[in-house]
Amino acid sequence: MADGGGWRPPRPCEAYRAEWELCRSAGHFLHHYYVHGERPACEQWRRDLASCRAWEERRSAGAQRSLCESERARVEAARKHALVWAPRQSPPADWHLPLPQEEKDQ
Amino acid sequence: MAGARGERGPGPAAGEPQPQQPDACRVFPERPAQGKPPQGGLLSRFFPSDQKCQLMLLKTLETNPYVKLLLDAMEHSGCAVNRERHFSCEDCSGNVSGGFDASASQIVLCQNNIRNQAHMSRVVTHELIHAFDHCRAHVDWFTNVRHLACSEVRAANLSGDCSLVNEIFRLHFGLKQHHQTCVRDRAILSILAVRNISKEVARKAVDEVFESCFNDHEPFGRIPHNKTYARYAHRDFQNRDRYYSNI
Numbered sequence: 001m002a003d004g005g006g007w008r009p010p011r012p013c014e015a016y017r018a019e020w021e022l023c024r025s026a027g028h029f030l031h032h033y034y035v036h037g038e039r040p041a042c043e044q045w046r047r048d049l050a051s052c053r054a055w056e057e058r059r060s061a062g063a064q065r066s067l068c069e070s071e072r073a074r075v076e077a078a079r080k081h082a083l084v085w086a087p088r089q090s091p092p093a094d095w096h097l098p099l100p101q102e103e104k105d106q
Numbered sequence: 107m108a109g110a111r112g113e114r115g116p117g118p119a120a121g122e123p124q125p126q127q128p129d130a131c132r133v134f135p136e137r138p139a140q141g142k143p144p145q146g147g148l149l150s151r152f153f154p155s156d157q158k159c160q161l162m163l164l165k166t167l168e169t170n171p172y173v174k175l176l177l178d179a180m181e182h183s184g185c186a187v188n189r190e191r192h193f194s195c196e197d198c199s200g201n202v203s204g205g206f207d208a209s210a211s212q213i214v215l216c217q218n219n220i221r222n223q224a225h226m227s228r229v230v231t232h233e234l235i236h237a238f239d240h241c242r243a244h245v246d247w248f249t250n251v252r253h254l255a256c257s258e259v260r261a262a263n264l265s266g267d268c269s270l271v272n273e274i275f276r277l278h279f280g281l282k283q284h285h286q287t288c289v290r291d292r293a294i295l296s297i298l299a300v301r302n303i304s305k306e307v308a309r310k311a312v313d314e315v316f317e318s319c320f321n322d323h324e325p326f327g328r329i330p331h332n333k334t335y336a337r338y339a340h341r342d343f344q345n346r347d348r349y350y351s352n353i
Contacts (some may be wrong), residue, residue, distance in 0.1 A: 010352040011345065018338065031108040031331040034270050037283035072353040078327070081318040084256040091184030092240060095211050099191070 007064060011073050013052040020045035044070060126180055159195035159217035162226040170227045171336035172265070175343055176234040179325035185241035192237070202299055204229040206236035208247045213237060232265040238325065251301065255311040256319040258293035263320055263329060289320060 009016075022028055023042035032040040048070050054063035107111035117202045161351050167189060168175055177187050191212070198216035203225070205214045213233040220226050246253045263269055273280070280287060290312055297308040323329060325343060330336040342349070 008348070010349045013344075015341065015345075018212050021337070022334070027201050028331075031329075032272070034281055035207050035283065035285040035329060043120075043144070068353050071349070074305055075353065078323070081321045083322075084315050084318055087238075090212075092211065095185045095241065096191075097211075099210060099212070 009052045009055055009064075009067055011052075013049065013056055015048035016045060016052050034086050132254040134243060154216060156195050156217060159215055159220065159226075162220070162223050163189065163193055163195065163215060163230065165223060166227045166230050170231070171333050171340055172231040173227065173234060175325060175336060176231065176238055178340070179307040180234070180238055180241055182345065183238070183241045185237070187234075187237070200269070200299070204233050205300070206233045206240070208236075208240050208245070211237075211240075228266050232261045232267060235264055242324075247320040251303065251311040252309065252315050254297055254301065255293060255308070256315040256322075258296040259312060259316060260322055261287055262292040262296070263291040264323065264326055266332075269331065286320065290316065 020042060023040055025043050028040060032038070051060075051063040051066045051070075054060040055067070082094060121252045167177070176340050193213050193215060193217045195217045197218045198214070201219060203216050203219050205216075206212075207214055213230070215226070215229060215233075220229055234255050237259065240247070243258060251318055263285075266272065270281075270285075273284065273288055278284070278288065291308075294305065295310050297303070297311065298305060301308070326336070326339040327342055328335060328339055330339055
């Protein structure tokens with residue numbers, strides 16, 4: 001997390017509001033239940049929206065901390081599963097090569 | 107995509123099967139007994155099938171939010187997609203809708219089996235997920251069934267293949283956690299479409315990788331249940347520099 005000058009919320013406050021509204025919608029309830037078999041939890045989006053607004057209005061240090069912790073927790077949750085395959089350091093060498101000549105001739 | 111597809115020689119790749127019957131043949135799963143597939147509508151009356159396929163592909167690439175995010179993510183990973191180089195509209199001998207040929211770095215679209223624009227978008231999304239996995243990781247498509255299973259789980263999960271609406275159209279009625287059942291089943295079907303292995307071996311591979319691969323939502327960051335979610339995901343992807351520099 002960048003301290004002091006230059007820091008801003010990881011997402012625009014409008015994005016937190018949109019995520020909270022989407023999370024609370026009936027459609028999302030249905031999708032979430034269809035996938036996970038339980039109701040969605042939307043309270044964290046509401047807290048993040050409040051923190052974002054607190055930062056925008058009065059540069060609250062507590063709001064900055066809260067937002068960073070919340071987003072780091074989201075990143076950690078997304079990365080907790082072990083990978084099945086090894087990541088590449090560079091893209092496949094043949095991605096941009098032309099197709100084999102015999103296929104071009106067909 | 108099965109090795110025996112249409113005009114192309116053998117080229118094992120991940121496949122997108124048509125709706126299923128459980129006793130599918132080894133190379134291509136059978137379609138349900140519905141007679142001829144529906145016509146593509148007005149376009150099919152005026153355009154040959156390749157041109158129709160190309161037109162639908164172009165529209166998908168330009169307008170579909172799932173695909174636009176995947177294209178951006180692939181460019182970011184060093185695999186910029188060129189429509190003429192990386193897509194091929196072909197007639198396929200089996201019943202698959204498309205496939206990713208890793209040996210040629212090309213997505214095959216089975217123009218004789220893609221029904222309409224929405225189907226085209228879903229097939230392109232599905233195959234681009236395989237292409238994205240090929241671009242960002244060392245996926246052993248040809249000899250590691252677990253790797254293939256992982257990519258098929260992700261493609262079924264993230265492409266909209268297993269949306270509630272699509273499952274209802276297939277007459278698969280289920281609600282609580284049914285999405286996961288669909289993802290498992292369709293991943294197994296896709297594996298069987300391109301690998302000459304038993305259903306039990308395919309199921310075991312899916313079971314082994316499911317926990318990890320079902321929760322790998324890259325590049326979407328979430329399961330995109332519809333275009334709204336896909337647009338939000340694309341917005342987040344475009345915002346990633348600000349995001350990671352401020353947490």
